[in-house]
Amino acid sequence: MSTDQAQDTITREIEIDAPLAIVWELVSQPGWWINDGSIVDNAIQEKDGVWHVTNDTHGTFPLLIEGSNEPSHVAFRWAPWDERAVEAGNTLVEFFLEGLEDGPVTVSVVESGFASIDLAAGKVAENYRDNESGWETELGALKTHLEAP
Template sequence: MGLGSIERRVHVDASPDVVFEVVSDPVHVQQWWPDEAHYDSTPGSPGDIVFGKAGERVVVGFEVVEVLPPRRFSFRWTQPAGEPAAIGNSFLVTFELEPAGDGTLLHMTETGFRERGWEAAVLEETYRDHEHGWDHHLARLAPYVAARLAGAR
């Protein structure tokens, strides 16, 4: 039973500078991932992201961990309300970017599933939910970047 981390690779037809902005700036993040994003893109900055599910607003804790433009952006999320994000109460997501021809290879990793201390069924359900979520949302990233670049011309 793996369930330790989720990894995805996405090629984006844009420079690392553009892709970094799209994965780190909340104005852009909310166009391809959550419905709302409220945080400053500086290490240690707390905030939240909001998903609309079944007519409800689900507010999720979010804290920026690392900002190394245009190479890496990482954050912790899903910590309980009012608690600082830490190992054991949140997931760590890292976006690593590398030039690839005329575009960028984005490598996303999410870790922290086993550290939550959940029973096997809860761990597996949460892991599968996040796998499905990343597959859905990361598929929206490259088209968003393409539309953004087309609008800038």
């Protein structure tokens, strides 16, 4: 696990003892990571190419699907600090899956683009710090959820 010194990119990874197809099914869902440390069923609705993910606790987050290559890569754009910024001034969240069909699977997340966000430097740094620890929590939740009997 590493973090770029320039505070533009966060990279995390975890190994999950589950079949690749099962991991892909969850990781490819827009906003699966929007929760409080355990995977929940968020309401997801698509309108005009923007996915709106609603979490009962945290509200609604717009996301764009930037690209997908099943079952190894999916990318989303989001701006959790300002829903109007989802199409500009956002970060790119990419998930990479590597492993055997029957597992285990290494899931890597790379969130980049913090340096180009049009916000006050303090606000960018706050979002970076929040997501830096947040990805640890979310990947842990992913592992716990997918490895549960």
